[in-house]
Amino acid sequence: MRRWFGQYGGQFVPETLIPALDELETAYKEFKKDKRHQKELQTLLKDFAGRPTPLYCAERLGSHLSAKIYLKREDLLHTGAHKINNTLGQIMLAKFMGKKRIIAETGAGQHGVATATVSALLDMECVVYMGKTDVERQAVNVDRMRLLGTTVVPVEKGSGTLKSAINEALRDWVKNVKTTHYLIGSVVGPYPFPSIVGEFQSVIGREARAQILKKEGYLPDQVIACVGGGSNAIGIFRGFVNDKDVSLMGIEAGGTGFDLGCHSATLTKGRPGILHGAISYLLQDKFGQVSDVHSVSAGLDYPGVGPEHSSLKDSGRVKYKVCFDKEALNAFSVLSRLEGILPALESAHVLGYLLEHKETFEGKTVIVNLSGRGDKDMEILKQGGIHNG
Amino acid sequence: MGKLGIYLLVNYPSAESFIRAVKVCEERGVDFLEVGFPFSDPVADGDLLERASYETLKRFNFDDFTESLQEARRIFKGRVYVMTYANVVFGMGINAFAKRVEGITGIILADVPLREIWLFEKGFKKQGINLVRFLTPESRAQDIEKALKGAGDFIYFVSKRGTTGGDFTLDEETIGKIGLARGRGADVYIGFGIKEKKDVDLACSVADGAIIGTKAVEGLEKGVEAFEGYIKGLRAVNE
Numbered sequence: 001m002r003r004w005f006g007q008y009g010g011q012f013v014p015e016t017l018i019p020a021l022d023e024l025e026t027a028y029k030e031f032k033k034d035k036r037h038q039k040e041l042q043t044l045l046k047d048f049a050g051r052p053t054p055l056y057c058a059e060r061l062g063s064h065l066s067a068k069i070y071l072k073r074e075d076l077l078h079t080g081a082h083k084i085n086n087t088l089g090q091i092m093l094a095k096f097m098g099k100k101r102i103i104a105e106t107g108a109g110q111h112g113v114a115t116a117t118v119s120a121l122l123d124m125e126c127v128v129y130m131g132k133t134d135v136e137r138q139a140v141n142v143d144r145m146r147l148l149g150t151t152v153v154p155v156e157k158g159s160g161t162l163k164s165a166i167n168e169a170l171r172d173w174v175k176n177v178k179t180t181h182y183l184i185g186s187v188v189g190p191y192p193f194p195s196i197v198g199e200f201q202s203v204i205g206r207e208a209r210a211q212i213l214k215k216e217g218y219l220p221d222q223v224i225a226c227v228g229g230g231s232n233a234i235g236i237f238r239g240f241v242n243d244k245d246v247s248l249m250g251i252e253a254g255g256t257g258f259d260l261g262c263h264s265a266t267l268t269k270g271r272p273g274i275l276h277g278a279i280s281y282l283l284q285d286k287f288g289q290v291s292d293v294h295s296v297s298a299g300l301d302y303p304g305v306g307p308e309h310s311s312l313k314d315s316g317r318v319k320y321k322v323c324f325d326k327e328a329l330n331a332f333s334v335l336s337r338l339e340g341i342l343p344a345l346e347s348a349h350v351l352g353y354l355l356e357h358k359e360t361f362e363g364k365t366v367i368v369n370l371s372g373r374g375d376k377d378m379e380i381l382k383q384g385g386i387h388n389g
Numbered sequence: 390m391g392k393l394g395i396y397l398l399v400n401y402p403s404a405e406s407f408i409r410a411v412k413v414c415e416e417r418g419v420d421f422l423e424v425g426f427p428f429s430d431p432v433a434d435g436d437l438l439e440r441a442s443y444e445t446l447k448r449f450n451f452d453d454f455t456e457s458l459q460e461a462r463r464i465f466k467g468r469v470y471v472m473t474y475a476n477v478v479f480g481m482g483i484n485a486f487a488k489r490v491e492g493i494t495g496i497i498l499a500d501v502p503l504r505e506i507w508l509f510e511k512g513f514k515k516q517g518i519n520l521v522r523f524l525t526p527e528s529r530a531q532d533i534e535k536a537l538k539g540a541g542d543f544i545y546f547v548s549k550r551g552t553t554g555g556d557f558t559l560d561e562e563t564i565g566k567i568g569l570a571r572g573r574g575a576d577v578y579i580g581f582g583i584k585e586k587k588d589v590d591l592a593c594s595v596a597d598g599a600i601i602g603t604k605a606v607e608g609l610e611k612g613v614e615a616f617e618g619y620i621k622g623l624r625a626v627n628e
Contacts, residue, residue, distance in 0.1 A: 010505055010508075011502060012475050012500050013500055014500055015503060017502075019527045019532075020527070158430070158443070175551040176550075177550055279479070287477070288477045288479060290476070
């Protein structure tokens with residue numbers, strides 16, 4: 001496991017948490033070697049979550065774009081997004097460690113719902129922190145979590161979005177570190193979280209690679225995924241990162257434009273900083289204060305990004321580009337009408353980029369990681385006028 | 390007699406009352422000052438200091454903070470430390486930050502644990518500034534060893550698992566860990582949750598000093614007179 005991704009990563013947390021991070025690292029290594037637990041995890045991923053997810057050839061979208069487009073259908077997983085790959089893994093790990101209580105942060109609510117679901121399944125007490133703004137704009141997911149027996153704590157302090165939720169979860173963890181596992185939902189946070197979450201999500205890329213080889217007999221030209229914290233992207237990139245001819249692209253949220261505070265395009269507009277336990281690209285002012293960010297998609301509305309992405313950006317292995325709110329909203333309609341699939345607004349950013357840059361992808365074989373489904377976004381879409389078409 | 394350290398958030402509740410509070414600390418024999426530089430995401434802080442940080446950031450920037458810090462140093466003759474978070478230093482550039490706070494005794498970074506000190510140490514050493522080490526109730530033998538190595542004039546013992554503020558208690562195991570570090574020749578000061586005379590007494594009976602943060606800032610919110618009364622009451626303990 002990698003403690004550092006180039007100059008990025010590390011463990012920038014209060015000293016109190018260091019023994020817990022060490023314990024987690026040791027336990028995870030044992031968990032990985034434990035055949036019985038690994039088998040149980042594989043069974044749950046298959047029978048409970050619904051893996052493997054299909055690699056679907058989106059023909060109408062493809063002909064619209066003059067390209068061969070495959071969608072990796074993580075949206076079809078139980079709870080509606082890739083997040084459950086990680087929550088199943090980490091909650092099994094927490095049980096393996098003897099922890100009784102799970103805490104998590106959530107932005108769009110997808111990680112929260114996945115955590116609440118697996119906590120119910122594996123009989124763990126569960127508390128989810130969620131920014132107040134997100135509680136309002138993702139109300140359906142809040143109801144789902146509560147139905148599953150989870151306590152949802154709205155965080156009013158700070159920006160009231162994902163960042164504030166992580167702050168509050170970290171505070172809870174420092175206080176209850178003996179009994180509690182903090183289930184970080186993305187490839188962010190102090191080591192070993194970026195590595196653990198990345199490994200649990202790497203199933204996406206492994207499957208996609210095998211599936212495209214089976215269907216086409218060759219590797220794709222392009223693999224593309226949205227990047228907030230960046231777990232779905234790392235998950236699919238890991239399957240292709242050693243295939244030098246496969247171009248990798250991450251799409252960040254451009255929000256309403258490139259003024260500071262109007263977007264969440266961390267890798268595109270940020271510079272290295274330290275937030276939530278790791279050195280990584282960060283949206284910040286010249287004095288090191290973390291910027292306010294914006295995205296129409298709650299899951300991308302975060303000023304930081306996983307350290308592995310920072311390293312992939314610097315090395316040039318992954319190109320990071322931007323899709324703006326209105327392009328993502330448009331892409332939501334396009335996919336809904338061409339393919340009968342309502343994508344999560346997060347994933348719609350990838351489609352928005354494809355639609356806006358058609359010429360780049362012409363004649364190519366492209367795998368899009370469709371990381372989640374859009375049912376949760378109805379409120380936002382109504383406000384955006386999409387439902388009226 | 391144990392040392393008494395007071396934490397004040399720079400320019401809070403106002404630049405003027407911050408400076409007047411520093412004067413009170415000087416006049417009332419406080420041994421050292423911790424000047425907090427606010428951060429947008431203060432994960433080690435409880436509600437009160439978090440709220441105070443946001444308010445301060447709305448009204449002032451880093452230039453204002455360093456100006457008030459230097460004014461505080463002119464008034465306060467004892468040791469002055471700056472307490473903040475990693476990115477306030479890193480985001481500006483470690484060397485640049487260290488130059489701007491020149492003259493302080495030490496820097497305390499709430500989210501920099503012992504194993505990540507390496508990143509910051511060199512930049513501060515060049516300016517003669519110590520990077521203060523933390524120990525906690527969770528610390529293991531190897532952590533105590535690590536903290537002792539290169540420790541400056543004190544080790545900051547975080548009294549509890551949790552954020553600043555709240556209640557102050559010390560269990561036997563924790564007292565044992567404090568004893569271990571002191572047995573090796575380090576001065577240990579205890580912070581987090583210390584409020585009243587009796588807490589200071591308890592802390593100073595097992596360690597070399599006590600640090601008060603949240604309660605001092607709360608006192609100052611009520612006005613400089615209330616703050617002075619509060620500090621006077623604490624000092625009586627040690628006289």
